[in-house]
Amino acid sequence: MDAGFYGQMGQQYYLSLFSIIMELQNIFNSWASGQTAKKFTEKQWLLSKWENIEGIDWPQEKIAAMVDQITMRLGLLPDHSLLDLGCGGGWLLKKMQPIIKKGVGIDISFNMLQHAASFFQEGDWVTGQAAQIPFKEATFDRLLSYFVFINIQDKEYIKKSLQEIHRVLKKGGKALIGQLPDKDKSADYDQDKSEYLDYCQERFSLGQNYRDENYVPLQLYDRDEFCEMALQTGMTCRSDQSFNPFYRPGQDLTINWRFDVILEKNS
Numbered sequence: 001m002d003a004g005f006y007g008q009m010g011q012q013y014y015l016s017l018f019s020i021i022m023e024l025q026n027i028f029n030s031w032a033s034g035q036t037a038k039k040f041t042e043k044q045w046l047l048s049k050w051e052n053i054e055g056i057d058w059p060q061e062k063i064a065a066m067v068d069q070i071t072m073r074l075g076l077l078p079d080h081s082l083l084d085l086g087c088g089g090g091w092l093l094k095k096m097q098p099i100i101k102k103g104v105g106i107d108i109s110f111n112m113l114q115h116a117a118s119f120f121q122e123g124d125w126v127t128g129q130a131a132q133i134p135f136k137e138a139t140f141d142r143l144l145s146y147f148v149f150i151n152i153q154d155k156e157y158i159k160k161s162l163q164e165i166h167r168v169l170k171k172g173g174k175a176l177i178g179q180l181p182d183k184d185k186s187a188d189y190d191q192d193k194s195e196y197l198d199y200c201q202e203r204f205s206l207g208q209n210y211r212d213e214n215y216v217p218l219q220l221y222d223r224d225e226f227c228e229m230a231l232q233t234g235m236t237c238r239s240d241q242s243f244n245p246f247y248r249p250g251q252d253l254t255i256n257w258r259f260d261v262i263l264e265k266n267s
């Protein structure tokens with residue numbers, strides 16, 4: 001037995017210890033993720049998992065149009081830091097990253113962040129929730145939260161989240177809370193959705209979609225009420241039409257059955 005043999009044994013020992021630790025970490029993460037999902041699903045919040053990042057019904061042209069709309073509304077500049085709150089699979093942040101200085105994605109779903117990190121290694125992915133953002137005050141120039149509040153129905157939670165958005169934004173910072181379903185326009189939504197599904201069925205075969213596995217409580221919002229809650233935090237609030245998630249060639253880029261809210265922290 002020589003020193004080389006013991007060296008090799010030691011290396012193997014450390015390697016197997018390392019893989020056991022990694023395995024335990026995976027078991028813990030998946031347990032913790034399950035617990036979070038359970039807690040939030042019990043509260044009837046959707047943990048929407050968009051498996052298809054640039055999926056079948058999200059062609060490049062539509063994604064590019066949506067990214068343009070968001071960029072314009074947020075007024076993104078090359079020296080900006082951006083927090084993507086409820087980033088999901090991270091595909092929006094991936095699109096924004098080349099035009100800003102720094103992007104960070106937060107999501108309550110560890111699985112979604114793992115998914116994001118697997119195809120976008122340069123990103124910063126942090127587990128966290130809207131009502132308790134794990135960053136110190138005045139950290140970000142811009143904040144985006146797209147297709148997230150659509151699932152949140154607890155008003156106290158929304159108020160806390162707005163306070164948190166105000167806290168982490170720098171003075172002069174802006175936030176875009178997008179795709180809030182308008183409570184007065186659900187008939188228009190139903191009509192557009194049915195036309196859109198017909199259009200998709202003729203052209204696409206739908207892939208696996210985790211959303212089907214979840215109970216989806218679509219939360220309807222009142223524009224004025226949402227803005228009033230935001231005003232209470234000291235931010236200004238402007239509502240605007242949302243990007244049309246059923247967009248296809250020849251259709252309007254924006255729709256009236258959902259709205260975006262643009263918040264600004266002036267002091």
Ligand SMILES: C[S@@+](CC[C@H](N)C(=O)[O-])C[C@H]1O[C@@H](n2cnc3c(N)ncnc32)[C@H](O)[C@@H]1O
Nearest residue numbers: 047048086087088107108109129130146147148
């Ligand atoms: C429909 S997906 C949208 C993801 C991404 N913003 C996009 O546009 O593709 C909603 C995401 O919000 C996350 N989410 C839901 N409630 C949240 C909360 N309270 N705090 C942080 N993230 C939340 C979900 O886990 C999910 O990834």
